[in-house]
Amino acid sequence: MLGDEAFRLAKEAKDITPDHIPAYNEEQVRLVTQETRYLWTRIEEMIASLNSSASQGQVSQQSSAQPVTLSSQTYNTQRYSQQQNTMEHISDSQLEANNINGQTALYFLTLSRNKRCLLAYHHRRTQFLRSLLWTLHLAPSLVPGDLSTRLSPEEQNYIREYARLNSVYRDAVESQIYPNDSLDWVADGELPPRDLLIEVRVVKDCGEIVTENGVVNLQAGTQHYLHRSDIEHLITIGYLEHINSC
Amino acid sequence: MDTENMYEGNFGPNPDHHESSTAVPASSQKTQLSDAMEVEDNRSAEEDEEDEEDVMEDDFSMLMRAWTNERSAPDILEYEGATIENLMELVDFQLQKMKSQPALVANILKMDVDRVKYLVRSYLRTRLSKIEQHARHYVNEPTYSERLSQNELDYAKGFIGLEEKHVRKSFLDQLPPHLRTVDEVSGEGLEMVTKPDLDSAVFCRVRSTVGEFQFEASEDPIAMKRNNVFITRYSIICNLLEDGKVELL
Numbered sequence: 001m002l003g004d005e006a007f008r009l010a011k012e013a014k015d016i017t018p019d020h021i022p023a024y025n026e027e028q029v030r031l032v033t034q035e036t037r038y039l040w041t042r043i044e045e046m047i048a049s050l051n052s053s054a055s056q057g058q059v060s061q062q063s064s065a066q067p068v069t070l071s072s073q074t075y076n077t078q079r080y081s082q083q084q085n086t087m088e089h090i091s092d093s094q095l096e097a098n099n100i101n102g103q104t105a106l107y108f109l110t111l112s113r114n115k116r117c118l119l120a121y122h123h124r125r126t127q128f129l130r131s132l133l134w135t136l137h138l139a140p141s142l143v144p145g146d147l148s149t150r151l152s153p154e155e156q157n158y159i160r161e162y163a164r165l166n167s168v169y170r171d172a173v174e175s176q177i178y179p180n181d182s183l184d185w186v187a188d189g190e191l192p193p194r195d196l197l198i199e200v201r202v203v204k205d206c207g208e209i210v211t212e213n214g215v216v217n218l219q220a221g222t223q224h225y226l227h228r229s230d231i232e233h234l235i236t237i238g239y240l241e242h243i244n245s246c
Numbered sequence: 247m248d249t250e251n252m253y254e255g256n257f258g259p260n261p262d263h264h265e266s267s268t269a270v271p272a273s274s275q276k277t278q279l280s281d282a283m284e285v286e287d288n289r290s291a292e293e294d295e296e297d298e299e300d301v302m303e304d305d306f307s308m309l310m311r312a313w314t315n316e317r318s319a320p321d322i323l324e325y326e327g328a329t330i331e332n333l334m335e336l337v338d339f340q341l342q343k344m345k346s347q348p349a350l351v352a353n354i355l356k357m358d359v360d361r362v363k364y365l366v367r368s369y370l371r372t373r374l375s376k377i378e379q380h381a382r383h384y385v386n387e388p389t390y391s392e393r394l395s396q397n398e399l400d401y402a403k404g405f406i407g408l409e410e411k412h413v414r415k416s417f418l419d420q421l422p423p424h425l426r427t428v429d430e431v432s433g434e435g436l437e438m439v440t441k442p443d444l445d446s447a448v449f450c451r452v453r454s455t456v457g458e459f460q461f462e463a464s465e466d467p468i469a470m471k472r473n474n475v476f477i478t479r480y481s482i483i484c485n486l487l488e489d490g491k492v493e494l495l
Binding site: 112196 | 401417
């Protein structure tokens, strides 16, 4: 039925939760764009026939005799002309014109609805991708493999470009306001730092890391008391586990 | 919204600022946002006048306030560029000083530096996420584009380009040419360029006495005294916010 495909797409957009994203539904997107293109050609045909019948049939009303142009305003003009028509005497050719008017109006609404659904679907997905990237320190390479298989090639490209856009901004800001050191731009932004040192347990072997106070060997199973800024990125990617002392 | 509960508890990020203004649960049961509702405080008039004098604020509390305002306001506010630059200079100075201090003091200073960095970071990131929400609107409207720093403006433009490219590549190029615009207004008045909702409800605290203030045209003016807390529509108090007479909570 008219608009069903777009409805399915809108429903999929709603299935996106903060920690899960369904696979990119290329097929569904294709179906919706296909329907949109088809409806558009139908509208073009109908308007062409309307214009030709209007010029032939000598319809008295000015409004419908005017050639209807293809634009997003079409729907409004048509509604207006319909209102005018109902007030006056309706001839046979007028009735036919009205029928066509009604149909084009319906198709037009479906067109814009399809477009909205498509936009909403893609918007929801990019929103998810952006918040995901922030939790991954804006590093596209950290996106888990099973997740990136669920993204379209365009979306993977989007991730990379979004990360690049952010690094350009970060570099510009840091060189301007804080040239000597880093702002730890991508550190966990949710909570203000409470302690300078945090206790962590090593989940996976990381080898040796160099910190401000020397080299630390992070072997699986060991516990360390370290500067948050030194090992924050390792917590995010799951190599270390933060042990809450309180 | 459960307004009753929201009146209780601590309002600000900075409890010191608030010590003597005890929030009393509002007796009024009205929940309409149009009624600017007041939470009374029992600070006396004399104390008020004394406090009027301590208007000199250091950069940290200024940024703190800008940060809270930014987080609560529905639209983007003026960029506090100078404050941030001053603050980062102080941070630099602190880091230099730290090297000659004993470890304990150095650690405390480091903690301080970390917190300032957090504040700056969170402030900038809050702004970025707001820019992402309504990028096109902020770039198109001169009142808003003036509030962004040059870097933020570049970011907003880059972001618009990125979003547009993404939808074009994904599906827009396959639609009929007339449907390919991304900034149209549809028949029902729905706009594709989203705008912040300036009528959303905000809590604000009066920083310096405003006097009688007309909240709604249909209602009597209400006296706005220092440290009073109101819940009202953002659009009503946004001018006071710009002048620094109120702060958001």
